[in-house]
Amino acid sequence: MHETVHVDLPGRAYEIQIGPYLLAEAGRYVAPLLRRPRVAVISDSTVAALHLTTLRDGLASAGIECTALELPPGEATKCWAQLQVCVDWLLAQKVERGDVVVALGGGVIGDLVGFAAAILRRGVRFVQVPTSLLAQVDSSVGGKTGINAAQGKNLIGAFHQPSLVLADTAVLGTLQMRDFLAGYGEVVKYGLLGDTAFFDWLEVQGPALAAGDMAARVEAVRRSVQMKADIVMRDETEQGERALLNLGHTFCHALEAATGYGARLLHGEGVAIGCALAFELSARLGLCAQEDPSRVRAHLRAMGMKVDLRDIDGDLPDAAELLDLMGQDKKVVDGQLRFILARGIGQAFVTGDVPRDAVLGVLRDAA
Numbered sequence: 001m002h003e004t005v006h007v008d009l010p011g012r013a014y015e016i017q018i019g020p021y022l023l024a025e026a027g028r029y030v031a032p033l034l035r036r037p038r039v040a041v042i043s044d045s046t047v048a049a050l051h052l053t054t055l056r057d058g059l060a061s062a063g064i065e066c067t068a069l070e071l072p073p074g075e076a077t078k079c080w081a082q083l084q085v086c087v088d089w090l091l092a093q094k095v096e097r098g099d100v101v102v103a104l105g106g107g108v109i110g111d112l113v114g115f116a117a118a119i120l121r122r123g124v125r126f127v128q129v130p131t132s133l134l135a136q137v138d139s140s141v142g143g144k145t146g147i148n149a150a151q152g153k154n155l156i157g158a159f160h161q162p163s164l165v166l167a168d169t170a171v172l173g174t175l176q177m178r179d180f181l182a183g184y185g186e187v188v189k190y191g192l193l194g195d196t197a198f199f200d201w202l203e204v205q206g207p208a209l210a211a212g213d214m215a216a217r218v219e220a221v222r223r224s225v226q227m228k229a230d231i232v233m234r235d236e237t238e239q240g241e242r243a244l245l246n247l248g249h250t251f252c253h254a255l256e257a258a259t260g261y262g263a264r265l266l267h268g269e270g271v272a273i274g275c276a277l278a279f280e281l282s283a284r285l286g287l288c289a290q291e292d293p294s295r296v297r298a299h300l301r302a303m304g305m306k307v308d309l310r311d312i313d314g315d316l317p318d319a320a321e322l323l324d325l326m327g328q329d330k331k332v333v334d335g336q337l338r339f340i341l342a343r344g345i346g347q348a349f350v351t352g353d354v355p356r357d358a359v360l361g362v363l364r365d366a367a
Contacts (some may be wrong), residue, residue, distance in 0.1 A: 003222045007229045012161045020170035023054045027062025033163050035098040038065040040115045044073040045103040047131050050174050075261040078147045080174050086116035097121045106132035107139035108319035114145030125163040133183025133269045136167040137224035142232040153253050169217045181305050182268030190224045193247045196346030237264050243350045247340040248274030254325035258317050269306045276307050281362045282341040309366040319363035
């Protein structure tokens with residue numbers, strides 16, 4: 001049931017291995033990368049308690065020694081202070097340029113550890129071992145690394161491609177359902193932005209996937225990763241097409257800032273809400289049929305996901321304040337917000353030509 005997706009970047013090619021029980025086989029995949037049989041692993045305390053022993057044993061089976069650092073879990077860990085903790089620890093472990101750093105965890109650990117690897121000794125190699133659905137289908141692939149700033153999410157970082165990604169789909173069984181569905185928000189995004197047939201498949205297979213069907217989980221991760229890899233190969237540093245991967249994210253990042261990057265709104269939940277809002281905005285601008293946002297909402301609702309601003313616990317800023325928060329987004333060009341909108345399901349495009357009043361209207365009606 002294992003699948004392999006190749007990311008064929010000149011001089012920086014790597015493989016994404018997808019399937020159950022890959023942690024136990026980690027040594028077989030990591031060993032060819034090593035000049036000496038040792039790796040430095042950074043994880044968070046929640047993930048480490050569940051999976052570090054399995055990874056350590058999988059590495060040991062190939063004679064690889066493993067030293068590990070555990071950080072606090074949560075989005076707040078993606079900060080300057082924890083970046084310094086990572087770099088100081090890696091230096092204390094005498095990690096050399098020929099060594100490999102392993103990021104074991106979800107998107108927070110992957111982004112943070114990848115950034116630490118990017119700046120350590122001007123760049124050491126690292127391996128992504130994503131343990132959440134969101135990280136497996138999105139953040140572990142493509143080389144975006146970084147931390148958050150007070151001014152916004154992911155504003156400090158670097159492009160630094162991993163040398164290998166091990167997406168063990170069996171570990172998804174340890175996720176809380178809320179966390180799994182948050183990751184599913186990113187899976188749905190891939191169908192919405194460029195693959196109508198994938199969205200059709202998800203409408204049928206989504207419930208089985210959520211219930212634990214391993215074949216469906218492997219296929220969903222493979223199709224998501226293949227689409228992302230194809231786009232990254234064509235546009236590694238987001239000069240054009242790669243921006244499509246941010247469908248829903250302009251709304252999402254504003255909502256995350258408004259809720260303090262905490263447990264009130266998980267990233268994937270914000271993406272799902274953002275996708276629904278992007279399709280609503282597209283329909284109001286006459287770009288797609290009104291049936292399209294209705295279909296998006298219906299599928300998200302059927303999966304038990306958040307769809308509107310009113311689904312977020314607690315009070316939110318008003319529409320005008322949310323629009324101001326969008327202004328801090330990385331996708332601002334010459335002071336103008338760029339949105340990813342759609343001409344239909346599977347037909348996303350990037351535009352800066354969006355009337356402010358239309359966005360305000362969508363935000364007001366979703367509250």
